[in-house]
Amino acid sequence: MRRNPYFSCLLFALVLYAAMPAGAGAASLWTPAELAGRPEEPHPGRLGAPDLSAPERTTPLAVAAALPPELRGSIRRVDTGGEKLVALTFDLCELSDQRAGYDGAIVDYLRAEGVAATFFAGGKWMRSHPERATQLAGDPNFEVGSHAWTHGNFGVLDASRMRQQIAWTQAQYELIRENLDRLARERSCPACADAAPRTIRVFRFPYGRCRAEALDMLASMGIAAVQWDVNMMDAAKTRDASAVTRDVLKNVKPGSIVLGHANGFGHATAEALRSIVPALRAKGYRFVTVSALLAAGRPVASPECFDSRPGDTAVYDAQFGDGTVHPRRK
Numbered sequence: 504m505r506r507n508p509y510f511s512c513l514l515f516a517l518v519l520y521a522a523m524p525a526g527a528g529a530a531s532l533w534t535p536a537e538l539a540g541r542p543e544e545p546h547p548g549r550l551g552a553p554d555l556s557a558p559e560r561t562t563p564l565a566v567a568a569a570l571p572p573e574l575r576g577s578i579r580r581v582d583t584g585g586e587k588l589v590a591l592t593f594d595l596c597e598l599s600d601q602r603a604g605y606d607g608a609i610v611d612y613l614r615a616e617g618v619a620a621t622f623f624a625g626g627k628w629m630r631s632h633p634e635r636a637t638q639l640a641g642d643p644n645f646e647v648g649s650h651a652w653t654h655g656n657f658g659v660l661d662a663s664r665m666r667q668q669i670a671w672t673q674a675q676y677e678l679i680r681e682n683l684d685r686l687a688r689e690r691s692c693p694a695c696a697d698a699a700p701r702t703i704r705v706f707r708f709p710y711g712r713c714r715a716e717a718l719d720m721l722a723s724m725g726i727a728a729v730q731w732d733v734n735m736m737d738a739a740k741t742r743d744a745s746a747v748t749r750d751v752l753k754n755v756k757p758g759s760i761v762l763g764h765a766n767g768f769g770h771a772t773a774e775a776l777r778s779i780v781p782a783l784r785a786k787g788y789r790f791v792t793v794s795a796l797l798a799a800g801r802p803v804a805s806p807e808c809f810d811s812r813p814g815d816t817a818v819y820d821a822q823f824g825d826g827t828v829h830p831r832r833k
Contacts, residue, residue, distance in 0.1 A: 529614070529642035531692045532683075538614070538638060540607010545767040553599035553828050558630060558652075563673035565702035567725025574797070575722045576804030577713060580732040581758040583800035587788040589755055590796045591620045592648075592731065593765035593772075594707060597628035599653040599827045604767025605635045612776055619644045621793040622765060623707040623729075626652040626672030629679055636679045637686065643698035646792035647676060648705040648729065656819065656826030657808075658712035664825070665717055669706070669724065676703045705729045705793050709826055711816040713808035729793050730808055731762035737769040747775035752782055758800055760793065 529538060581588075591613075597603040603625075613620050622639050624647055629636040640647050651657070651668040652675075660668065680699055687696040706726045708717070713728065721728050733754045735747050751761060763772050780790075791799070807813050823830060 528644075528695050528698060529638050531695050532641055532686050532690050533638060538611075540605070540611050545604040545606045545608075547601055547603040547767040549829070550600050550602060554627065555599060558626060558671050558675045559678060560674040561667075561671055563670060563677055563702065565673070565677065567702060567704065570722040570725055570727060574727045574802055574804075576718060576728070576806055577708075577808045578727060578729050578760075578797070578802045578804045580756075580760055580803045581796045581800040582803055583758040583796075585757050586799065587757050587786065588791050588796055588799055589758075589783060589788050590760045590791055590793045591618065591763065592707070592729070592760060592793060593620060593622050593763045593769070594650055595622055595624040595628045595632075595766045596650055596654045596709065596764070596768065597625040597631060597766065598829060599627065600829055602631050603628055605632055606765040606767055606769060606773060608773035609763075609765045609769070609776065610639070612773055612780075614642070614644070616780055617644065618780055618790045619646075619792050619795070620790065621646040621648055621705065621729075623648040623650040623705075624672075624676075625650045625654055626668075626675040628766065629672075629675045633679065633682065637682050640676075640679055640699045641683050641686075641695060646705070646794055647679075647699075647703065648707060648793065649673065649676070649703045649726070650707050651709050653827040654709040656710050656712050656823055657708050657717040658710070658714055658817065658820050659825050662716060662720070665720060669721065669726070673703055673724075673726075677701070705797075708808050710819040710823065711808050711810050712819060712826075715806065718806070727797065727802075728808070729760065730805075731760045733759050733761040734810055735761060735763040735769070735772065735775070737763050737772045737775070740770055742770055744771040744774035744778065747771055748778040748782070751775070751779050755783065755788070758796065758803070760796070
């Protein structure tokens with residue numbers, strides 16, 4: 504049987520992680536004080552005008568093979584055959600007219616508990632938060648995915664702008680990865696960078712919006728489109744930790760992908776995790792990154808992108824347009 508190259512890469516990364524010496528990764532490259540979240544970081548702010556500048560490099564160096572058929576489409580969860588695996592994911596959105604935050608309380612808790620997670624980071628967010636992006640990439644328990652350059656709406660953007668949103672983010676991640684290599688050399692821990700992939704292989708559509716052309720474009724670039732089947736709904740200001748916890752525990756099943764936010768727009772997310780993580784562990788669940796989850800079973804994909812039912816995110820087209828700038832308040 505011919506081996507799937509995508510899964511071979513995933514397996515190699517997992518073997519590398521298992522073979523890394525204790526303490527390798529983020530904990531060896533930064534002090535606990537440098538890794539710890541700071542009180543001022545979660546709070547996002549608006550810019551005076553949209554920042555439309557390009558990254559230092561606009562074309563990624565890495566070129567991945569096109570995705571195999573089983574990884575095409577909008578992946579909502581993974582059929583693990585009943586194995587109790589779950590992927591916690593956190594979006595790090597940043598539009599062109601804002602500087603979003605970094606919710607260190609979430610990351611600190613995940614690190615303290617040894618919980619694997621995937622962070623879908625906007626390319627501009629990575630450029631705005633280079634140290635935090637490098638720390639996330641350098642943590643062998645974490646994975647960095649793409650959330651487009653400036654949160655563009657792939658239900659509205661034309662082909663050239665969709666490609667730009669993808670390619671600029673891929674290129675920015677490569678710059679972050681190169682910085683990680685530099686730090687690993689300077690701090691005499693070359694193995695500390697080994698677990699971080701050279702390129703991003705997973706993508707989340709902003710606003711949960713896509714169309715067939717967007718899915719085909721990502722597949723041709725070797726990037727899997729990963730949505731979710733459980734939404735924390737933590738972006739709603741009316742939600743408290745008990746509501747987030749209740750709904751996550753009610754809806755998680757083996758192979759679930761859970762959506763949350765770690766850019767200052769998640770409300771009660773860190774507090775809810777302190778209940779969600781031990782409760783799921785008590786039920787026998789293990790936390791894995793999205794890529795590890797994809798390697799563990801059969802992806803369950805849809806030809807559409809949506810939250811809980813097909814078509815439910817189309818409302819954002821009228822509200823946000825191309826998605827890269829906040830709508831004007833009337």
